[in-house]
Amino acid sequence: MIGTVTTRPAVWKSYSTWANRHRKWLFAAPAMIFVGLLIAVPLAWTVYLSLTDAQGSVRAESKFVGISNYLQVFADTERFWPAVLRTFTFTGGAVATEMVLGMGIALLLWRPFKGEKWVRVAILLPLVATPVAVGMMWRLIFDPNIGFANQMLSWFGIPAQPWLSGETTALPTLIFVDVWQWTPMVVLILLAGLTALSEEPDEAARIDGANAWQRFRYITLPLLRSTVVVAIVLRGIDALKTFDILYSTKGKGGGSFHEVETLNVYAFGLSFDYNDYGIASTVLILFFLLIIAIMWIVTFRRKEDRS
Amino acid sequence: MTDTVTNTPAISKDISKRAVPRRRRKSRAYPIFRVAVLTTTVVLFIAPLLWMLVASFKTNVDIYDSGKTFFFTPTLDNYSNVLGRNNYFDFIFNSFWVALWSTVLSLVLGVPAAYAMSRFSMGRSAMVVLMARIIPGVSLLVPWYFIFASMHLVGGFGVLILSHMFVALPLIVYIMMSFFDSMTTELEDAAQVDGLTAIGAFMRVTLPLSAPGLATAGILSFIFSWNNFMFALVLAGANTKTLPVAIFNFVSYASIDWGGLMSASVVVTVPIMVIALFTQKYIVAGLTAGATKG
Numbered sequence: 001m002i003g004t005v006t007t008r009p010a011v012w013k014s015y016s017t018w019a020n021r022h023r024k025w026l027f028a029a030p031a032m033i034f035v036g037l038l039i040a041v042p043l044a045w046t047v048y049l050s051l052t053d054a055q056g057s058v059r060a061e062s063k064f065v066g067i068s069n070y071l072q073v074f075a076d077t078e079r080f081w082p083a084v085l086r087t088f089t090f091t092g093g094a095v096a097t098e099m100v101l102g103m104g105i106a107l108l109l110w111r112p113f114k115g116e117k118w119v120r121v122a123i124l125l126p127l128v129a130t131p132v133a134v135g136m137m138w139r140l141i142f143d144p145n146i147g148f149a150n151q152m153l154s155w156f157g158i159p160a161q162p163w164l165s166g167e168t169t170a171l172p173t174l175i176f177v178d179v180w181q182w183t184p185m186v187v188l189i190l191l192a193g194l195t196a197l198s199e200e201p202d203e204a205a206r207i208d209g210a211n212a213w214q215r216f217r218y219i220t221l222p223l224l225r226s227t228v229v230v231a232i233v234l235r236g237i238d239a240l241k242t243f244d245i246l247y248s249t250k251g252k253g254g255g256s257f258h259e260v261e262t263l264n265v266y267a268f269g270l271s272f273d274y275n276d277y278g279i280a281s282t283v284l285i286l287f288f289l290l291i292i293a294i295m296w297i298v299t300f301r302r303k304e305d306r307s
Numbered sequence: 308m309t310d311t312v313t314n315t316p317a318i319s320k321d322i323s324k325r326a327v328p329r330r331r332r333k334s335r336a337y338p339i340f341r342v343a344v345l346t347t348t349v350v351l352f353i354a355p356l357l358w359m360l361v362a363s364f365k366t367n368v369d370i371y372d373s374g375k376t377f378f379f380t381p382t383l384d385n386y387s388n389v390l391g392r393n394n395y396f397d398f399i400f401n402s403f404w405v406a407l408w409s410t411v412l413s414l415v416l417g418v419p420a421a422y423a424m425s426r427f428s429m430g431r432s433a434m435v436v437l438m439a440r441i442i443p444g445v446s447l448l449v450p451w452y453f454i455f456a457s458m459h460l461v462g463g464f465g466v467l468i469l470s471h472m473f474v475a476l477p478l479i480v481y482i483m484m485s486f487f488d489s490m491t492t493e494l495e496d497a498a499q500v501d502g503l504t505a506i507g508a509f510m511r512v513t514l515p516l517s518a519p520g521l522a523t524a525g526i527l528s529f530i531f532s533w534n535n536f537m538f539a540l541v542l543a544g545a546n547t548k549t550l551p552v553a554i555f556n557f558v559s560y561a562s563i564d565w566g567g568l569m570s571a572s573v574v575v576t577v578p579i580m581v582i583a584l585f586t587q588k589y590i591v592a593g594l595t596a597g598a599t600k601g
Binding site: 023028030032035036039045049105108118121122124127136140141185189192227231237240247272280281287288295 | 341344345348349351352353355356358359362370371373376416417419420422423424426427429432435436438439440441442443444445446447448449450451452453454469472473476477480504505506509530533534536537540541550551554555557558565568569571572573575576579580582583584587590591594595598
């Protein structure tokens, strides 16, 4: 369209020159304005709401209460701090397991073999499955009375477990579900990193007599370091924000004892199940700061390592 | 390494303890071991999905009967119930419509932005867009709900598409940036020498050459939107309800219709899995974009 510029009127030409000269911002600005508006405005609004006693209807009057919401949340050892702990337990448990399993599977898939294609297809399926459907699927499998999980245990003479409905077993069970769905993601990322590695250092170490564990520990793992960090960061961000499988299996408030209530579920419940917008915004701001802090530490340490 | 996996399913121990030492010995056992572990892995990843599929063909009586775990008379009743009675075709259309438009609009906004950010090394600007990937959705949902509710927009397609774009846009920018980073500028430069303007070269040379990247970004963004639950849970109205929300609403009654629930779950996951099977290459490329750069 612009290639035929010579046949267009002079005005068009000057527009075209202007557009080409400023294409950097012309291209980038719409997306940045879109994201900026959808982040900056809501974030400012959330900060404002966290300083008010807004609740009930969206149009209800609210008054400015200063930092009293923050004091209230910090003093809340019944819902807030347990939710913080659960968020860390869930994220730490899920990401650590996924990294270990993912590394194992990726190493096994590393060297090409027959039937590799089928394994790759198989691990892709959990990854693209709709999380809500995944939640429902495991809900049936882990059902204490009719679920296949307990049926399988009974073959080995192990007593039935409450799984998702138990106060202490629900969170580990959901970590398992998360591991089932997202280990493939770690496998794919690590496999991409492994495939990009040159084989020479590995071969050299092999000739020098290093065993497989030594080669993995001192050659492959250090070379793969940045990929491992990428995998941890990507999975960490998503695991901290996990909502779908928690809410679809346990419903409002993370179950009757709040046994799987992470910060995300807690904030969602405060906002849309109880319409307690002021407190909800406070929890959200704290949650947001927490994520930023973790990301900052991870990326900061990464830069430090490199220099 | 092995210490950390004691709480995980049995397979993890096998992998982490043995896979590596076995190779050292170069014994014949390693290939067999590898096949065995990988087969187990495949079974563990696939079996639950098959279980869902099998249950969707059972009557509720059969689901409750442990004697009929594997042997039963398949029935299509669950599907006809779900698709016939519950306006499921409307929900399928809603999911499709929202995913389609949020993907298209995000591509229009995101691809030029990714191009500029890649070619002009706009690291800080890229951070702004990628922030959207870090921020928890709930923290935006509350103010969005406030703003859009006061504009009487909640329940319409517009708000839903807008919210899904918020997930799709950072994803597309991220994937396309790493795609443009790895693309040489030679052809673009040649096109400019031959008389095209910079924008002309982008439109006529770079974009056509980016087809694989665009496919990757588009497919992934479609899948993420199709699977999205939280935004639709709050922002969708009775007429714009998407499939994940419809499935969630299925269980809000006293007793669960397991057969119906499983067939509804199959209806939402199967289309996305079929897409995934045919576009495997692109999905893997998108999910691992930028992973090897560090």
